[in-house]
Amino acid sequence: MLIVGAKGHAIEILQCLSPLEREQAVFFDDVTQNQPDLVLGKYKLLRTATAAQVYLATIDSRFVLGLGGPMLRLRLAKQFKHWGGLLTTVIAPTAAIDPLITKLGEGLNIMHHTMVALSARIGDGVLINAGATVHHDTQVGDYCEISPGVRLLGRCQLGMGCQVGALAAVLPDVVVGDHVVIGAGAVVTRNVPAGSVVAGIPARPIHHSIK
Amino acid sequence: MLIVGAKGHAIEILQCLSPLEREQAVFFDDVTQNQPDLVLGKYKLLRTATAAQVYLATIDSRFVLGLGGPMLRLRLAKQFKHWGGLLTTVIAPTAAIDPLITKLGEGLNIMHHTMVALSARIGDGVLINAGATVHHDTQVGDYCEISPGVRLLGRCQLGMGCQVGALAAVLPDVVVGDHVVIGAGAVVTRNVPAGSVVAGIPARPIHHSIK
Amino acid sequence: MLIVGAKGHAIEILQCLSPLEREQAVFFDDVTQNQPDLVLGKYKLLRTATAAQVYLATIDSRFVLGLGGPMLRLRLAKQFKHWGGLLTTVIAPTAAIDPLITKLGEGLNIMHHTMVALSARIGDGVLINAGATVHHDTQVGDYCEISPGVRLLGRCQLGMGCQVGALAAVLPDVVVGDHVVIGAGAVVTRNVPAGSVVAGIPARPIHHSIK
Numbered sequence: 001m002l003i004v005g006a007k008g009h010a011i012e013i014l015q016c017l018s019p020l021e022r023e024q025a026v027f028f029d030d031v032t033q034n035q036p037d038l039v040l041g042k043y044k045l046l047r048t049a050t051a052a053q054v055y056l057a058t059i060d061s062r063f064v065l066g067l068g069g070p071m072l073r074l075r076l077a078k079q080f081k082h083w084g085g086l087l088t089t090v091i092a093p094t095a096a097i098d099p100l101i102t103k104l105g106e107g108l109n110i111m112h113h114t115m116v117a118l119s120a121r122i123g124d125g126v127l128i129n130a131g132a133t134v135h136h137d138t139q140v141g142d143y144c145e146i147s148p149g150v151r152l153l154g155r156c157q158l159g160m161g162c163q164v165g166a167l168a169a170v171l172p173d174v175v176v177g178d179h180v181v182i183g184a185g186a187v188v189t190r191n192v193p194a195g196s197v198v199a200g201i202p203a204r205p206i207h208h209s210i211k
Numbered sequence: 212m213l214i215v216g217a218k219g220h221a222i223e224i225l226q227c228l229s230p231l232e233r234e235q236a237v238f239f240d241d242v243t244q245n246q247p248d249l250v251l252g253k254y255k256l257l258r259t260a261t262a263a264q265v266y267l268a269t270i271d272s273r274f275v276l277g278l279g280g281p282m283l284r285l286r287l288a289k290q291f292k293h294w295g296g297l298l299t300t301v302i303a304p305t306a307a308i309d310p311l312i313t314k315l316g317e318g319l320n321i322m323h324h325t326m327v328a329l330s331a332r333i334g335d336g337v338l339i340n341a342g343a344t345v346h347h348d349t350q351v352g353d354y355c356e357i358s359p360g361v362r363l364l365g366r367c368q369l370g371m372g373c374q375v376g377a378l379a380a381v382l383p384d385v386v387v388g389d390h391v392v393i394g395a396g397a398v399v400t401r402n403v404p405a406g407s408v409v410a411g412i413p414a415r416p417i418h419h420s421i422k
Numbered sequence: 423m424l425i426v427g428a429k430g431h432a433i434e435i436l437q438c439l440s441p442l443e444r445e446q447a448v449f450f451d452d453v454t455q456n457q458p459d460l461v462l463g464k465y466k467l468l469r470t471a472t473a474a475q476v477y478l479a480t481i482d483s484r485f486v487l488g489l490g491g492p493m494l495r496l497r498l499a500k501q502f503k504h505w506g507g508l509l510t511t512v513i514a515p516t517a518a519i520d521p522l523i524t525k526l527g528e529g530l531n532i533m534h535h536t537m538v539a540l541s542a543r544i545g546d547g548v549l550i551n552a553g554a555t556v557h558h559d560t561q562v563g564d565y566c567e568i569s570p571g572v573r574l575l576g577r578c579q580l581g582m583g584c585q586v587g588a589l590a591a592v593l594p595d596v597v598v599g600d601h602v603v604i605g606a607g608a609v610v611t612r613n614v615p616a617g618s619v620v621a622g623i624p625a626r627p628i629h630h631s632i633k
Binding site (some may be wrong): 305307324326328330342346348362364365366396397398412 | 429430431433434436437462514516533534535552553569570571587588589605606607608621622623
């Protein structure tokens, strides 16, 4: 299986694979300069579009997204599909999720110690990072990025491409529009219009002043 | 086993059962209109007091609480006991808890990826939601509701019927009175008198102004 | 194996041992008055330096730190090493960590439902408490105390002896100096100089006014 990316989150994806899948993992990175030939001294690194296409056509067609950022993940998913790849989901062995019941899109990253409720609905390309939980009847739009420790409580809805910062909570029944950014540690108590940036307890609109 | 409730949290309870227990699960809901006959297309739904009483008397006397709200949980626990039911605890397979050592009341919901210290003491009917942890020597009163990701640190005490919001922390040695409501994301650094509503970092009394 | 401490966190350490290790656990506490002879009615309690030295020399040389506080942990690690003990790491069975790949110091406490990335680097004597996660390329200095639910995001660096409060987040790339105290629930968005105390969202310096 090809992991798209070779640093940071890509290595965390490796850590979510079963031992057998891990043995067969190969990384892709055509951007970073001076990467060693083997990732972690062991895993093959493909550096060109041609190498990736050959791998997908002749060895294993499956690829997983191994980097953050909704728009980057979407772009790379399209690119690797165009190259003949099969966008694949990774679910950590410690995750509490039942893919036979919960409605899941393709190309997910379900990281360690997460919980996704049976009645939740998760779009394509979503990243649910370590320790985050998605509770009953909650909907998460395509390519959302749910950071470590986030809590999406019952019946809330997130549009597509949202980024929810670490340890934020979205309270029950709250509706969040597309491409919303929620700051780390925020508690979202009211609906949030598309394109907003919110932060704090309770969460209020900000103008990127947090940093 | 009868799960009291058939929506929301009740389905999350199903997700905490062992495969065998899940096969035998039956739901109860005499309130919601237009529920389908089978929950998740598979599990029998009982809609009347009579149906519940027959089930408890003839098939399986065990029932678990499958909805939130301390007062509602207490009322339904009493009701189903009166009907001959045996108030039963559910512990998710991913929970780190040792029921042979920790002093546990009856009728608990111990959800996924929780940790309850060996030296903690948990009252009756308590809900400890996903990813919450109860640390050493901490006491949690009857029918408290501990939301996802909450941290109850060492030697703290919660009275009965408290509701602790998602990702709140109660610091070591803090004493919280009965029926206190703690807002999501709050950090409780001082003792809280019974009946209070507190929120924020550090937590201060509020007058329901958070929403 | 000797657990240094016999109350509070020491009992949580017991809860992280395998069943076999638990059977052989012995506690040490030469400070607390009126402790019963057996911890939890079952585990032997050593009360004197001589008893500890005899145990380490004749029964099992391994000891683990079972109490909090960076300076206290450092002092006791030195003391028990001086007595011939072997400073040992405890990793809970539910932790997602790979000690063959991640660079780990000695004498760690890796508690339940934690995640430490393959590319992280952890110093000696570090306590990573329940549900905390240490993400890719992050460095944690010697004897840091990482409280329950903390999130140390990618590429951040913590100096030695830091105390990070429950449910705090340190954002990507942030550099935190030695002996910094971060309040519970804080979101650290900027670098923090050595010796500071910070709290809040976003975290700002405080003068111990939180309590």
